[in-house]
Amino acid sequence: MTLTAYLGLLSLGSIIQTRHSAECQQEEQQELEDLRDMAQYISAAEIDTVATVSIPNAPSERKVEMRENITGVMLAISTMVANYSLCFPVVAARHRLQALPTRYSYYRDTPLFGAKMIIYTYKNGGIRRLYPGFGLGLIGQTLSASYESGLNHVIAFMMPPTSKASKPMSVMATLISKALAMAIHVPLYPLYRNALILRVQSDSDLTNIVIRNSQDFMRFYKRDLEAFWPSHPNNRHVLSALIPSCILNAMTEKLLIYIYRRIFQYFSFNDDSSTNASKKKKDATVLHTFYPEIACGVISSIITRALSYPIDTIIFKLMVQHSGVLKSDTTYHGFFDCVKRTWLEEGGWKAFYPGWGIGILEMGVGYLILEASWWAYCATQWKLTTLGSSDTRAVRKAKKLRERLSN
Template sequence: MTLSAYLGLLSLGSTIQTRYNAECQEEEQHELDALRAMAQHISAAEIDTVSAVSIHHAPSERRVEVRENITGVVLAIGTMIANYSLCFPIVAARHRLQALPTIHSYSRDTPLYGMHVIYRAYKHGGIRRLYPGFGLGLIGQTLSAAYESGLNQIMLTVIISANRSSSTLGTCATWLAKGLALLINIPLYPLYRNALILRVQQSNQRVISNAHDFMRLYKRDLRAFWPGNPRHGQLLNGFIPSCLLNLITEKMLIYIYRHIFQSFASNNNTSSNDNSGENTTTNNTAGSTSTTSLSSSNANKKKREATVLHTFYPEIACGVISSIITRVASYPLETVIYKLMVQDTGVLAVNTDYSSFFDCVKRTWQEEGGWKAFYPGWGTGVLEIGMGYFILEASWWAYRASQWKLQVPGTSDTRTVRKARKLRERLL
């Protein structure tokens, strides 16, 4: 073949050129198909890897809830024990100052003097002197709670059956239940009275030295409830006001607690609803899939926030605040009742002779300095409020530390898992 003929075969539009272009296109198509298949395999592998991180390495919601509930219960019990244990020496010192009649004690009973009283008690009697009758309060609360719980279960059935018969019978059953609920105060009053004696008595003038003395005085006070007993009238002077004060303070405490807790819950719901509304508006532009995932995530978030871990601190905070407000409001009445409770017990160097509750109020006003005389130990009360605030702050930091500890790698709220889930959504 001559050179000119060969160049002619290589020219544009010749058969050899057409055959070469077809073969190249076919090879390129095979390579493109292979690359597409490889990309699909890589994408599938990426999705499998991300799914393994975002799903399989994240514990179930049930496990998270169980862990948060256990942690919340531990924190709640620990906070209550710490509050009772750390505040008890301060409360004992305050009761001691409230029960002892003193002229113009308001200017003396500063927080510094309250600290001095606590230190002096520790110096003279050691740690045991700071906790006189520590277990009696716990015993009284346990007995009261067990009695009320059992009575409610029994009387609820009786009240329902009585209401089915007639409304009048149901009303009588309701009042009967309330009357039976007050009966627990009869065995509890001597218990609390002897506990107050343990806090007020001096080292050189002990009325209760051992368990035998305590039981002897407890039985004597129980017998004094009988109308024919010579101590009956004097005991009722303190018992009736004490029962009325307990009833009033309990209602006040529940009312304040509910009001504060409802305000807290409504503020929380308002803020969460605002955030949810903004997120929903943003996600509506992206499509219905985003809205569905947002609603499910919000439901899971609300479900997790309903665990004991996330609810114990608001309940503890509301309880402490309502308790402080109630204690401040009932402080003057407590002072009068404590003076009546220690009368004729032998703990006073000079015994008082108050004839009634109102006589004690009148003589305290006239003889001890007017309205200020009803607030003895107010500085110790300030120390008690400060200790309550310290415990509240400590419980908050314990809550934050527990929350952080539960969000270490392996939980469903970690940053790695959230990134993996977002990446999976993009890949899909």
């Protein structure tokens, strides 16, 4: 075929050119459809991939509950340790003023005097002097709780159930269990008495230093323990302080539990009336319950101490008598004689509230600790909420990319 003939075939209207154009359009249309389908597949795959990446790695409800419980326990322990540690110097100063026989002390015992007294003690003895006998109270409470727990197990194992036992046997079992429960106060009384002596003693016009080391402490403890023997000369005096102390301890324990329950029920009732079941389940973790329990415990403890303050004063005066810590020893002839002479010799009913200003400082320290624990609770709750709801930077970018791809 010559060149002229070939060019003629390529001219406008040629059959070959028309057929070629139609075939090209069909191929291009097919390629466009294939590319469009491929783009849709790629877009769908990208959306699925990004959606998978952007799903927040939220922990399960069990893990969230466990994390909140652990955090709540840590906050509760920290609050209790802070309350005991920071209030101890104030409590020690208050016990010192309660135990010392001083005429018209209520005029002197203002909160400012209490603060100056604590500062003076720190300047003359350092931080160690602010914590005399630190931890002895906790040791006593631990021993008492362990003894009561073991005693309950022994009684439950040895005694028949109340429904199967006769009435006289049941009464006898109750009396025996009560008597055995009170027996723990015999070894605890010397411990508490020497702890009080450590708080009272100082080189001053009113007191001596009688316990200087652990050997002195054990010697005094042994001496006080021997005083429980009926033939001991100080047996009557020890019982005059021990029996009121046991009665007061039982009464304050019941009163503390009653006040705590009343306060806790009052606040819980307001919350229960306005919360649904899911909210209640969420707030059942230790993180959300520790602060109401701690707050109710501190408030009920303050109220109980205020009500038992006069009897505590009398018991403290009896406990330091004949200990050698007072330069001019007192001569009280029992609990009621101490009440009578305190009323007559130290200024009437106000004499039963020595150190009342330091008591106000104690309430102030407790309030500050509650405020600090509240802010710690809020910060912890915010942090846990942030960790549960927010994602990493890559996940946030993936979420934005998913939204753009979806649109």
